[in-house]
Amino acid sequence: MEVDICLSPALYPYYKKENDIVIVVDIFRASTTICAMLSNGASSVIPVASIEEAKQYKSKGYIVGGERNAKKLEFADFGNSPFDYKKDIVNNNDIVFTTTNGTQAINAAAGCKTLFIGAFSNIDILSRECFTLGRGRIVVLCAGWKNKINAEDTLFAGAFTEKLSKLGEITYGSDSVRIAIEMWDKAKNDPIEFLKTSEHYKRLINNGAEGDIAYCFKENSTPIVPYYCATENKLRIE
């Protein structure tokens, strides 16, 4: 099975091929939070790229999660912390969600054949699911930060590739795979310590989201596989 890694949504046009399985990743925090929402019983997550669109949903009565630059949007019900979306809030509801990077990355890859949401919180079940599907390439699409490359998504891409390599034979689609694997190899003994000099770590600390960091690196706390249904523009689990 071929694995490739695209370290920024702006690079996706150069990495994409037909029939790819695309894993959208935004460790801090959108992809982790989407897993938390669906794991806590949300019917679906509706990812929207623009603030305007999120406001329209809000006026129709939807629960809206909205974040820009690590801060909750004023009009939104909640921000981008996985802890915001507790069972009693999300259960059986469609949650509209717009974030700085993650929902933009979903948007960039929305035309692909199969789109899954990846996070440390679903890393094992997702890697098994990719192997079970057993067709096409797997492309990890890192949301990054405003199209710049970030450390935490790169680390996940390396960790996920390592998981895949334990399930069967994989080949590397490009040098980015090697880069992510080497990074993960350097960081895996203590990824949070490794990230302390990274941009987004500091941004989360400065915005009082310190508690989210450990959660976002904890493996397998939400063993579900969120997939994107393009005809409905909804993320769901089976």
Next chain:
Amino acid sequence: MEVDICLSPALYPYYKKENDIVIVVDIFRASTTICAMLSNGASSVIPVASIEEAKQYKSKGYIVGGERNAKKLEFADFGNSPFDYKKDIVNNNDIVFTTTNGTQAINAAAGCKTLFIGAFSNIDILSRECFTLGRGRIVVLCAGWKNKINAEDTLFAGAFTEKLSKLGEITYGSDSVRIAIEMWDKAKNDPIEFLKTSEHYKRLINNGAEGDIAYCFKENSTPIVPYYCATENKLRIE
């Protein structure tokens, strides 16, 4: 001094700021070859992005270096090997040059305030020159491979940042700097061995350019600082 690293020309719009010093890098092989041309006495190198434009120069009598996908273009006088451009050929001539990635990266950054060409062959003098200028940010722009990220340019970016850090205090503009430094740290004891699984290494081997690889990783063989003059569209040394 702030240092940032842009790992693909397609990401440059997200990294660029006014007054940046941009170092364009295409280790295999355009930036290394440009240094060889100018070090061997070429009056200038005229970087052109399209094959059509290079053909027009050829019809006017210019010496043309042309490469796509690691192969010499048929109509061109020479390809993209630094060994092609010997003193008796290039001396006092303007050389027109078009390559798969390197000349495209120059094109992408052509509007910046200061553009230098970087390679292992001029790494020390170039890092000193950047510190001497002592203003603005330094952005290493990696040419990559058709806008995908590659290992060898990432390694140079890490090595160059390490050189800068030995000359004075530097800060990191984004997580890409950390990524490049970690990669270089892993590879620096034997970068060529490290690269043996990389895409472009294999491409060069398959195209009989094995001899270029060691040259492209040798430090300080051409201690010159090529800069881009936008009004003339020429690369020169002082």
